Amino acid sequence: MTLGSLIHNKKEIGRLERDFGVRVIEGVDDATNDKTVIIRTHGIPKNELKLLKEKNEKIVDATCPFVTKPQQICEKLGNEGYDIVIFGDVNHPEVKGVMSYAGANVVVVLDAGELKNKKLSQKIALVSQTTRKIENFLKIATYLIESYGEVRVFNTICNATFDNQDSARALSCDVDIMVIIGGKDSSNTKQLLNISLENCKDSYLVEDENDLNPDWFADKKICGVTAGASTPDWIIKEVVEKIRNY
Amino acid sequence: MTLGSLIHNKKEIGRLERDFGVRVIEGVDDATNDKTVIIRTHGIPKNELKLLKEKNEKIVDATCPFVTKPQQICEKLGNEGYDIVIFGDVNHPEVKGVMSYAGANVVVVLDAGELKNKKLSQKIALVSQTTRKIENFLKIATYLIESYGEVRVFNTICNATFDNQDSARALSCDVDIMVIIGGKDSSNTKQLLNISLENCKDSYLVEDENDLNPDWFADKKICGVTAGASTPDWIIKEVVEKIRNY
Numbered sequence: 315m316t317l318g319s320l321i322h323n324k325k326e327i328g329r330l331e332r333d334f335g336v337r338v339i340e341g342v343d344d345a346t347n348d349k350t351v352i353i354r355t356h357g358i359p360k361n362e363l364k365l366l367k368e369k370n371e372k373i374v375d376a377t378c379p380f381v382t383k384p385q386q387i388c389e390k391l392g393n394e395g396y397d398i399v400i401f402g403d404v405n406h407p408e409v410k411g412v413m414s415y416a417g418a419n420v421v422v423v424l425d426a427g428e429l430k431n432k433k434l435s436q437k438i439a440l441v442s443q444t445t446r447k448i449e450n451f452l453k454i455a456t457y458l459i460e461s462y463g464e465v466r467v468f469n470t471i472c473n474a475t476f477d478n479q480d481s482a483r484a485l486s487c488d489v490d491i492m493v494i495i496g497g498k499d500s501s502n503t504k505q506l507l508n509i510s511l512e513n514c515k516d517s518y519l520v521e522d523e524n525d526l527n528p529d530w531f532a533d534k535k536i537c538g539v540t541a542g543a544s545t546p547d548w549i550i551k552e553v554v555e556k557i558r559n560y
Numbered sequence: 561m562t563l564g565s566l567i568h569n570k571k572e573i574g575r576l577e578r579d580f581g582v583r584v585i586e587g588v589d590d591a592t593n594d595k596t597v598i599i600r601t602h603g604i605p606k607n608e609l610k611l612l613k614e615k616n617e618k619i620v621d622a623t624c625p626f627v628t629k630p631q632q633i634c635e636k637l638g639n640e641g642y643d644i645v646i647f648g649d650v651n652h653p654e655v656k657g658v659m660s661y662a663g664a665n666v667v668v669v670l671d672a673g674e675l676k677n678k679k680l681s682q683k684i685a686l687v688s689q690t691t692r693k694i695e696n697f698l699k700i701a702t703y704l705i706e707s708y709g710e711v712r713v714f715n716t717i718c719n720a721t722f723d724n725q726d727s728a729r730a731l732s733c734d735v736d737i738m739v740i741i742g743g744k745d746s747s748n749t750k751q752l753l754n755i756s757l758e759n760c761k762d763s764y765l766v767e768d769e770n771d772l773n774p775d776w777f778a779d780k781k782i783c784g785v786t787a788g789a790s791t792p793d794w795i796i797k798e799v800v801e802k803i804r805n806y
Contacts, residue, residue, distance in 0.1 A: 455705055459698060463715060465712075466711075467701075467711045
């Protein structure tokens, strides 16, 4: 069983349950000791990991190393008396996990403006949710450097996301229509859509080939395709195949 | 005696020698044990301080605490294996002093472009010469954050300089002519001149009232006056008095 959806893609989750018997549970309470529990790439809060370990010996921790890193930074620097600023969405599972390691003095923000009414110590550590855009991270860093004595900036943005975003940005400039494949709840997929929309107004998000609408492709010559970080190859293939047929 | 000019103002240096017998020496070699040696606000390199202490017991260390701070940061983080980036002028005495504490892996730059061909470690500490402008410091910080894993930014720009620059900027918008009083070799005075020139093309740098030119004031209604950090009050008074008489 996996604690939370392994990826933001219902079709793949369905395939894993059907073919391999992998079930999704929503919380530690639902874990049972007879089955291995997989912790997904986002990681989980420190106290939940502790509870899970007390309850279940069979744990596969698949937390992404890019997520483990900000967790470790928060724990170490929180203990050293730094105030921690996390750039990210406070409701995102990854951020919930990361912030649980920071101790009491942690602030989660999506932009620099939210820091204006905060009073922090003169020693600050800054980390980012792995799937965020560097531009806003730099604005937050800049605000903190102007306002506080020491700002320890850890660029924990995942290069894969970053490279993927750059490619989507470049591609969306050269096409008539962009198709972004990924989960509709996925943070990094939604960001790919927003980046594409900056250059190509005909950008569409699909979870699989069934979401494609033939009308989108009328009078269009060049179609660009990109996909969220954890979209399986077989879904991408099916989408591309269907687009070719239009 | 003072090691180097105490301030960048020949007239004040003359007054100190004439009235108080304070002589300027250019290097540690010129120090003699019968006279107290004053270390000026800029500080001196670590090895020179060591030599001076071996040679002379009567030392008054007047290094500004705003300069001692980046010296200490460089020493501590250099020892912890950080590569050190100093934003400043490599030929300025303050920077020569600060960089001497950093150990082997130190780079001094005046703008972010100079970092492009440098290969640094993934752990970097950034400090600034105290009299620099925050805008360029932030550009350097931004470049480093984009390029390296951990950037520990210490905003060591002196608030006094900073506040003085803001005031000069505001004042220069509202006047017909700006007079900046300070040493022609002084870094912070030259920056005040550059800031004033952005808003008021009739901005002039004077060391004292003898540098004033009556022609500058023809047809001018409002004159703004600002002064470098260490310009003595009595020089400012004499300049203002002479301007009033025009």
